[in-house]
Amino acid sequence: GENVEQHPSTLSVQEGDSAVIKCTYSDSASNYFPWYKQELGKRPQLIIDIRSNVGEKKDQRIAVTLNKTAKHFSLHITETQPEDSAVYFCAAEDSGGGADGLTFGKGTHLIIQP
Amino acid sequence: DGGITQSPKYLFRKEGQNVTLSCEQNLNHDAMYWYRQDPGQGLRLIYYSQIVNDFQKGDIAEGYSVSREKKESFPLTVTSAQKNPTAFYLCASSGVVGQPQHFGDGTRLSIL
Numbered sequence: 001g002e003n004v005e006q007h008p009s010t011l012s013v014q015e016g017d018s019a020v021i022k023c024t025y026s027d028s029a030s031n032y033f034p035w036y037k038q039e040l041g042k043r044p045q046l047i048i049d050i051r052s053n054v055g056e057k058k059d060q061r062i063a064v065t066l067n068k069t070a071k072h073f074s075l076h077i078t079e080t081q082p083e084d085s086a087v088y089f090c091a092a093e094d095s096g097g098g099a100d101g102l103t104f105g106k107g108t109h110l111i112i113q114p
Numbered sequence: 115d116g117g118i119t120q121s122p123k124y125l126f127r128k129e130g131q132n133v134t135l136s137c138e139q140n141l142n143h144d145a146m147y148w149y150r151q152d153p154g155q156g157l158r159l160i161y162y163s164q165i166v167n168d169f170q171k172g173d174i175a176e177g178y179s180v181s182r183e184k185k186e187s188f189p190l191t192v193t194s195a196q197k198n199p200t201a202f203y204l205c206a207s208s209g210v211v212g213q214p215q216h217f218g219d220g221t222r223l224s225i226l
Contacts, residue, residue: 001173006156032212043204043217044157089156095212101147101172102215104156 002027004092006105013080014113021075021108023090030092033066034102038087040110047088048075077110083114117141120218121203126226127192127199135190135221137205145211146188150174151202151220160203163188164211190225200224 002085003026013019025033031052036044050057050064050073063076077084087109091102122135139146145164149157159172163182177196182188188207192199202222206215 004156017131034214043219046214046216049214089158093212100170101159101211102147102157102186103173104158106154 001100002092002103004090004103004105006090006108008108009106010109012111012113015080015082017080018111019075019077019080021088021090021110023073023075023092023105024104025071025073025092025103027092027094028071029094030067030103032093032095033064034091034093035075036089036091037066038089038107040086044089049092052057080110080112082112082114084109116220118152118216118218120203120221122221123219124224125221125223127223128158128226130194132191132193133223135192135203135205135223137188138186138192139188139207139218140186141207142185142218143207143209144185145208145213145215147206147208147215148178148180148188149204149206151204157204160190162211175199200221 006023034049037042037047048064061078062080066073087107089107090105093102121153147162148160149202151157158174160178163169163178179191203216204220208215
């Protein structure tokens with residue numbers, strides 16, 4: 001089955017700086033890679049996703065990059081703000097014939113220092 | 115996401131008791147999922163269903179059971195065979211498998 005590793009487990013950055021969270025996956029058949037943000041005690045919310053036919057996707061201050069060869073994808077948040085503080089999860093899925101749901105990383109606790 | 119409703123928000127289980135967590139969606143989604151979240155851990159897939167009357171085991175299905183008799187509903191039963199049921203349970207749905215998943219607010223299960 002798929003295995004997703006996520007680093008770092010905790011990331012503290014100064015407000016206004018950039019944050020980068022990295023994930024690797026093991027199954028070369030995975031082709032869908034979403035990122036979720038979860039605030040304490042609340043539901044995970046999808047913030048951005050990318051499919052294997054593109055290498056980068058951007059939405060305002062958030063961007064995701066994908067390197068299929070290295071089986072590596074990253075979340076980039078620029079100009080961080082206090083409301084960016086949360087736990088972020090990466091995930092991977094084979095959405096084709098072998099589809100069997102998302103496999104999540106263990107999460108990164110992002111702390112934005114004022 | 116207002117389209118996915120989980121109930122109850124908090125649930126307590128006694129030893130040897132089965133409990134059922136409710137998940138209802140009005141998004142007309144074919145696929146539904148149950149995840150378990152433990153402190154400091156990611157989400158782990160318990161069961162998923164791609165279509166009515168069909169479901170598959172996820173990574174940690176032992177001690178759990180599900181049914182999918184209606185498109186809108188995917189209840190999860192935590193059986194007495196699940197020896198460590200204390201966790202945050204999240205239900206999700208997507209149009210089909212491989213499309214973005216949207217989550218309910220979760221049910222927090224504890225042992226009395």
